[in-house]
Amino acid sequence: MQLKSFTGETLLAYKLLVNDRTKFAALLLGITFAVFLILMMMSMFAGVLQRSSSTVINIGSKVWVMDPAVTTPANNIPMPDYVQDAVRSIAGVRYAVPLYSGAGLVKLQDGSFQAASILGLDDSSLFGRPKLLQGKIEDIYAENGFIVVQDADFEKLKNPQIGSEFEINNNRAVIVGIAKVTISGLFGIPTLYTTYNRAIQYLPQTQFTASYVLVEPKSPSDVAHIKDEVRRLGYLALTEQEFIDRTAQWYEFHTGLGMNILIMTVVSFIVGLSISGQTFYTFIIENLERFGALKAIGAKGSELVAMILFQSTFTALTGYGLGVGLCTGLIALAKWRLPDYAAVVTFSSLGIALVMVLIIVAISSYIGVRRVLRIEPFDIFRS
Amino acid sequence: MTVDSTAENRAAAKQGSTPGTTPGSAAGTIPPDAKDAIIARGVNKAFGEGEARTQALKDVSFEGRFGEMLYIVGPSGSGKTTLLSVVSGILRPDSGTVSVKGQQIWDMSADGICEFRLHTIGFVFQDYHLFPRLTTAENVAIPLILQQHPWDEAISKAMRYLKVVGLEDRADLPPVKLSGGEQQRVAIARAIVSQPDILIFDEPTASLDGDTGKSIVHFVRHEILTDKRCIVIVTHDSRIYEYAHRILRMEDGQLKGVEDGDTSIGD
Numbered sequence: 198m199q200l201k202s203f204t205g206e207t208l209l210a211y212k213l214l215v216n217d218r219t220k221f222a223a224l225l226l227g228i229t230f231a232v233f234l235i236l237m238m239m240s241m242f243a244g245v246l247q248r249s250s251s252t253v254i255n256i257g258s259k260v261w262v263m264d265p266a267v268t269t270p271a272n273n274i275p276m277p278d279y280v281q282d283a284v285r286s287i288a289g290v291r292y293a294v295p296l297y298s299g300a301g302l303v304k305l306q307d308g309s310f311q312a313a314s315i316l317g318l319d320d321s322s323l324f325g326r327p328k329l330l331q332g333k334i335e336d337i338y339a340e341n342g343f344i345v346v347q348d349a350d351f352e353k354l355k356n357p358q359i360g361s362e363f364e365i366n367n368n369r370a371v372i373v374g375i376a377k378v379t380i381s382g383l384f385g386i387p388t389l390y391t392t393y394n395r396a397i398q399y400l401p402q403t404q405f406t407a408s409y410v411l412v413e414p415k416s417p418s419d420v421a422h423i424k425d426e427v428r429r430l431g432y433l434a435l436t437e438q439e440f441i442d443r444t445a446q447w448y449e450f451h452t453g454l455g456m457n458i459l460i461m462t463v464v465s466f467i468v469g470l471s472i473s474g475q476t477f478y479t480f481i482i483e484n485l486e487r488f489g490a491l492k493a494i495g496a497k498g499s500e501l502v503a504m505i506l507f508q509s510t511f512t513a514l515t516g517y518g519l520g521v522g523l524c525t526g527l528i529a530l531a532k533w534r535l536p537d538y539a540a541v542v543t544f545s546s547l548g549i550a551l552v553m554v555l556i557i558v559a560i561s562s563y564i565g566v567r568r569v570l571r572i573e574p575f576d577i578f579r580s
Numbered sequence: 581m582t583v584d585s586t587a588e589n590r591a592a593a594k595q596g597s598t599p600g601t602t603p604g605s606a607a608g609t610i611p612p613d614a615k616d617a618i619i620a621r622g623v624n625k626a627f628g629e630g631e632a633r634t635q636a637l638k639d640v641s642f643e644g645r646f647g648e649m650l651y652i653v654g655p656s657g658s659g660k661t662t663l664l665s666v667v668s669g670i671l672r673p674d675s676g677t678v679s680v681k682g683q684q685i686w687d688m689s690a691d692g693i694c695e696f697r698l699h700t701i702g703f704v705f706q707d708y709h710l711f712p713r714l715t716t717a718e719n720v721a722i723p724l725i726l727q728q729h730p731w732d733e734a735i736s737k738a739m740r741y742l743k744v745v746g747l748e749d750r751a752d753l754p755p756v757k758l759s760g761g762e763q764q765r766v767a768i769a770r771a772i773v774s775q776p777d778i779l780i781f782d783e784p785t786a787s788l789d790g791d792t793g794k795s796i797v798h799f800v801r802h803e804i805l806t807d808k809r810c811i812v813i814v815t816h817d818s819r820i821y822e823y824a825h826r827i828l829r830m831e832d833g834q835l836k837g838v839e840d841g842d843t844s845i846g847d
Contacts, residue, residue: 205725205734209718216713490709493670495698496726497691574670577705578661578782 210504213484214511223476224512225519231469231557232520232550233527235462239546240528242458244539248383249448250441252298252316255378256325258411260423261440262293265433268447270440271384273298275405280432284410287426289419294319295407297396300386303354304364311353314388315365317396324411327390332359332374337392344374346388348381349536368399385537466553473516474561477509481565485572493574501569509562517554521547616679617778617810618644618667623676625662625833636662637673638833646777647807649800649823651841652814654830660814661782663830667812668701668780669693681777698726702771706783708763710755716766717742717751723774741769744803761792765799772804779804781813785820797823 215221247254252270253261262284264274284293297317302310318325318337326334327346336342345357354363361372370389382388391399397406412434414420420436427434435443449455481488488501524542531538625637636659644650644667652660665671667678669685678685681700685693702723710719717738724734742748745765747758755763764784771779781800785793797813797820805811813824821827824841 205729205731208731209714209722209725212718213711213713484711486707487709487711490703490705491722491726492694493668493697493703493705494723494726495694495696495701497694500726575665577709578665578670 206500206504207507210507211511213504214480214508217480220476220480221512224473224480225516227469227472227476228513228516228554228557229519229523230472231465232517232554233523234465234468235553236521236524236542236546236550237527237540238458238461238465239549240524240540240542242454243543243546244541245383245454246445246448247380247541248539250444251378251380251382252314253437253440253444254380255327256296256316256411258296258325258409258413258437260412260414260420260434260436262410262412262427262432262434263408265431267433268451269444270298273408275403276407276410276432277405278407280430281407281410283430284412284423284427287423289415289422291413291415292322292324293410293412294322294324295393296325296409296411297393297400297406298408299396299400301365301400303370303387303389305355306361306363307355312386313354313365314382314384314386315396315400316388316390317393318390319411320392320394323392324413327376327378330375330377334374336373337390339371339373341369341371342373342391342395343370344376344390345372346378346381346390347375348378348388350381350385350387354387365399366401370399381537381539383539462553466557469554470557470560473512473557474564477512477558477561478564478568481505481568485568486577488569489572489574489577492572493577498570502566505562505566505569509558509565513554513558517551520550520554616643617646617681618642618812619677619679620663620667621677621679623663623666623673623678625659625666625671625673636833637666640676640830640833640835642828642835642838644778644810644812645825646810647805648825649805649811649813649841651821651824651827652812652830653816653818653821653827654836656816658830659833660830662833664780664782664812664814668703668778669697698723699774700776701778701780702774702776704764704767704771704779704781704784706786708755708767708787710763710766710770712754712756714754715752716747716755716758719755719766720769720773722770727774738769738773741773742766744772745769745799760788761796764788764792764796768796768800768804777809779809779811781811781815783815783817784813785815785817790819793817794820 249269249271262280264276267273281293281295284290296319297315299315301313301315303313304310316325323334323337327344329344330347332344337344345351345354357363357372359372359375363370376390378388412423414423424434491501492498528538528540528542531540621641623637623640624635626633626635628634640663652663654660662671666673667680669680672686680696683696685696688696717735720738720741721734724737725731729737739748739751742751745768747762747765747769750758750762755766758766784796784800788796800811801823821841827839827841829836829839
């Protein structure tokens with residue numbers, strides 16, 4: 198009986214809302230637009246952050262040892278060889294291997310140059326190797342062997358095939374495999390994998406060569422000890438997630454990117470709040486006397502509040518769904534046309550957008566609820 | 581004329597319900613054993629404070645009886661709307677008592693008064709206050725929906741009462757598509773759909789032309805009034821005084837007199 202009665206009042210609230218098509222459309226437009234903008238901003242930012250850590254994600258090492266001044270995977274500071282040896286001697290380390298990470302200019306067969314990201318994997322273990330789509334991994338040991346990643350930037354190397362040749366610093370390079378990785382890079386340049394020794398042989402070097410030392414701990418409980426011991430060496434050891442977070446923080450707080458996204462998100466919030474708040478307030482004001490009449494007839498204040506909250510929640514969730522659909526649809530369309538497009542809808546983005554929408558409707562309905570609760574049935578007679 | 585002849589009862593009888601009628605009794609006359617529907621004693625109400633304080637009601641006492649149409653008349657500012665609000669459980673008096681159907685309404689909690697109004701009193705507002713985005717039937721069903729009736733049942737019953745007021749063919753239209761008189765009838769259907777014992781009309785003819793106003797009040801007197809129902813009407817319109825059983829005259833917040841109406845006209 199209670200459920201049926203709730204349905205009756207809910208249906209009444211629903212009809213009062215959706216039958217006013219102009220205002221309902223304006224409310225939905227405001228919420229949808231706000232959700233779309235908020236989610237789009239955060240998705241673009243999430244995409245940028247994810248790509249900024251692409252090396253960390255694609256290599257997949259549990260612990261990364263680096264110079265303490267490193268802020269992102271892209272600006273590594275080479276370390277002396279003894280660091281690798283010292284790390285290997287730490288209790289709890291199963292193995293530790295070097296990784297070279299750098300950039301080089303690739304001279305293509307047509308004479309044009311193309312910048313590329315080059316990763317040099319440990320010669321003996323090839324730890325962090327990508328999944329091959331074509332070719333065999335052992336061919337990386339062949340003379341001048343390189344593996345190219347088939348991602349959005351693949352075509353910038355003129356769509357190379359196995360056997361394609363090009364030059365890196367006047368050294369001949371041959372494609373021996375085509376691979377795929379989880380995340381494309383941030384800077385829009387192709388990625389090449391080779392062995393560590395070939396990488397430091399092909400590319401100009403500073404005194405030290407190891408960009409990172411990748412560590413596999415014997416067990417997760419050894420990580421803290423390994424980090425302490427690395428700190429004693431004067432270096433920094435981070436887990437994969439810590440390195441990703443460190444990279445994200447640097448982009449958020451040291452590039453202006455985070456502040457710009459924050460400003461745009463706040464603007465989107467204000468736009469949504471303005472449109473929805475004003476429309477909902479107008480909706481309430483136009484029906485204020487009728488809400489007063491309902492009070493006079495015998496509706497309790499709590500029942501009217503429940504009706505208004507249902508209306509605002511229904512609008513919010515419908516607008517949220519439309520906004521999410523619009524955003525994901527646009528991102529899918531953009532990725533279809535622009536494979537380089539870096540935007541990712543994350544669960545946290547969806548959660549934040551939902552919270553912001555709920556704040557918008559909470560403020561909007563609060564204003565309406567206040568007016569409805571303040572109107573006295575006696576005012577209906579006096580009017 | 582017997583109460584059985586009212587449209588409301590004919591419609592209700594077809595549906596197997598009895599909305600408060602006693603066969604054989606007269607709608608236009610007050611039964612000798614009628615009990616008081618409303619008893620107000622020593623009601624005072626003031627608005628504002630200090631120099632702005634206005635005494636809207638001064639020691640007002642009266643009774644409203646079952647089976648009668650009771651008019652409250654008087655010039656603007658005489659306190660008739662305030663009195664109507666106090667006796668219908670909308671405006672709390674500063675002092676005095678109001679008993680409706682034997683219950684002291686101002687001893688009830690706020691929610692209790694809401695419940696009491698919902699089940700006992702039907703309102704017809706001056707501007708009707710119909711929801712323009714709902715159909716006529718949905719507007720009529722509102723009191724039943726607030727009484728927690730299932731939606732379909734409420735609409736079904738609303739259709740019966742639209743038939744009572746002769747608007748069953750307008751059930752799916754929004755109120756804005758109806759004339760003023762038709763909107764008034766919809767408001768009446770909404771007021772009686774929950775079969776309340778007390779009906780409150782606030783200036784029922786104010787928004788209508790003379791003929792339509794009279795026909796509405798005639799309809800109320802002949803088709804809505806029963807011997808178990810008390811109808812209280814606040815009005816300025818002397819053209820409809822002839823339908824009153826009794827008329828309370830208000831002036832400066834005081835009850836200046838009670839006159840008997842011309843009951844024969846109603847019959």
